[in-house]
Amino acid sequence: MIEQAFNFNSPIKIGISACLAGDKVRFDSGHKRSNFCMDELAEYVEYVRFCPEVAIGLPIPRKTIRQVRVEDVIKVGPAHSDEDYAPDLAQYGKKVSDEHGAQLSGYIFCAKSPSCGMERVKIYNEAETGNTSEGIGIFAEQIMARNPLLPCEENGRLNxxxxxxxxxxxxxxxxxxxxxxxxxxxxxxxxxxxxxxxxxxxxxxxxxxxxxxxxxxxxxxxxxxxxxxxxxxxxxxxxxxxxxxxxxxxxxxxxxxxxxxxxxxxxxxxxxxxxxxxxxxxxxxxxxxxxxxxxxxxxxxxxxxxxxxxxxxxxxxxxxxxx
Structure with missing residues (x-):
């Protein structure tokens, strides 16, 4: 019999943005449930769900947040606000890495999220001129930087x-x-x-x-x-x-x-x-x-x-x- 490579001693654990798992944690009390993740892959893996915004104490529902470049610093908060959640999001990313990184075998992030996007996250400029650049979600950046070998993907790219x-x-x-x-x-x-x-x-x-x-x-x-x-x-x-x-x-x-x-x-x-x-x-x-x-x-x-x-x-x- 041809040998299969997935007879493991413990479940395959994959970190996932909670909204992709169907949890109603988004700013509008909604979710972005991924059919592939939850209807196909879920049979073979064990998901560990994370929502950085909820974890740092933001309510459901809540104002939408975005990344804004202020001089050389990326801040995260609602439009036209002095609030900055970037330090808390980064700290939570470090915490998740410390507590779960060694047990995870992969991570699936929510695309374009200011906290969880792997790439092409829109960064606005302080002058509100409409010009934008692209970056990485604050939380996702910590996860990937601290776990460079960890396979990571976004829900959109998984299509x-x-x-x-x-x-x-x-x-x-x-x-x-x-x-x-x-x-x-x-x-x-x-x-x-x-x-x-x-x-x-x-x-x-x-x-x-x-x-x-x-x-x-x-x-x-x-x-x-x-x-x-x-x-x-x-x-x-x-x-x-x-x-x-x-x-x-x-x-x-x-x-x-x-x-x-x-x-x-x-x-x-x-x-x-x-x-x-x-x-x-x-x-x-x-x-x-x-x-x-x-x-x-x-x-x-x-x-x-x-x-x-x-x-x-x-x-x-x-x-x-x-x-």
Whole structure:
């Protein structure tokens, strides 16, 4: 049986803006419930809900708040007001990081929020000229700065299927790493972890795969804690960009090579055609992957069966049907 990569000892915990979970905590007593988060992903993860505005004592309902640049300082408050909630929002971000950061395997923020936006948060200028710039939510900035490895996304960006798949994949990889680190892994365990993620990493960044492999190969006698830190930083950075179609096709071709001596002529042609059709965008990734999985079941290979690439997350999420 092909090994799956999500048999964990504890639930996958993902931080989420409470309004995305359906909590009526917005300025107008409403919510922005995410169907994907709550109707699809929720079956496989445990959400930890946060609303920075409510946490710092703002009421429901409340005046809308926005970011305003005053000289070189970003303030947060209602329009035409001297109130500034930025220090409290930043402090709450630090508190959440200190108390929950190590337990979280991902975070989903509410887009464009002055507290929770990951990017492109509108910043007004003090002169009220109508000119604006873009920044990061005050709370989100603290979470991301203090947890640089943590997979983070916004609800709006999760509507892009490539970004959605990439986020969920990173969450599962990071959770696997978190459980590995608890056991204080040695060089052998790190090398095994890297080997299991070979083709997943190759599909995103072939050079990173080679560099991280070289790092571990030369790791004997080095400080293990430093080695672990360098490795996971490189891994998460390499996986942070959705895999390009040509890199996925290259990875599929590498996997195809394992079957060249066991498949018949027709089977080889069928697999080649599926990979080529994927390469030119005629079919989703799921098509050639399904064929490869079938051949792997029919012609077992212990090394391939351990590859996270085949099952980076539950198949039921169907994330590879649309990329």
């Amino acid at each position: 892009d299927m490539h970004l959605r798949e990439n986020f969920v994949m990173r969450v599962y990889v990071y959770k696997s790493w978190q459980e590995l680190v608890v056991s204080h892994p040695g060089l052998h365990e790190l090398t095994t972890f890297h080997a299991r993620h070979k083709y997943l990493l190759m599909s995103h960044n072939y050079e990173a795969y080679r560099e991280l492999g070289r790092l571990l190969a030369e790791g004997k006698g080095t400080d293990l804690e430093a080695l672990r830190g360098t490795y996971i930083k490189g891994l998460m950075e390499a996986l942070s960009r959705p895999a390009r179609r040509k890199d996925q096709a290259n990875t599929l071709s590498h996997l195809q090579g394992y079957f060249k001596k066991v498949l018949g002529k027709v089977e080889k042609q069928e697999l080649c055609r599926a990979i080529d059709d994927y390469r030119i965008g005629q079919v989703p990734l799921q098509v050639p992957l399904t064929l490869l999985r079938h051949h792997l079941i029919m012609h077992p290979n212990d090394y391939l069966m351990q590859q996270v690439y085949f099952h980076p997350y539950p198949n039921e999420l169907k994330l590879r049907y649309a990329i």
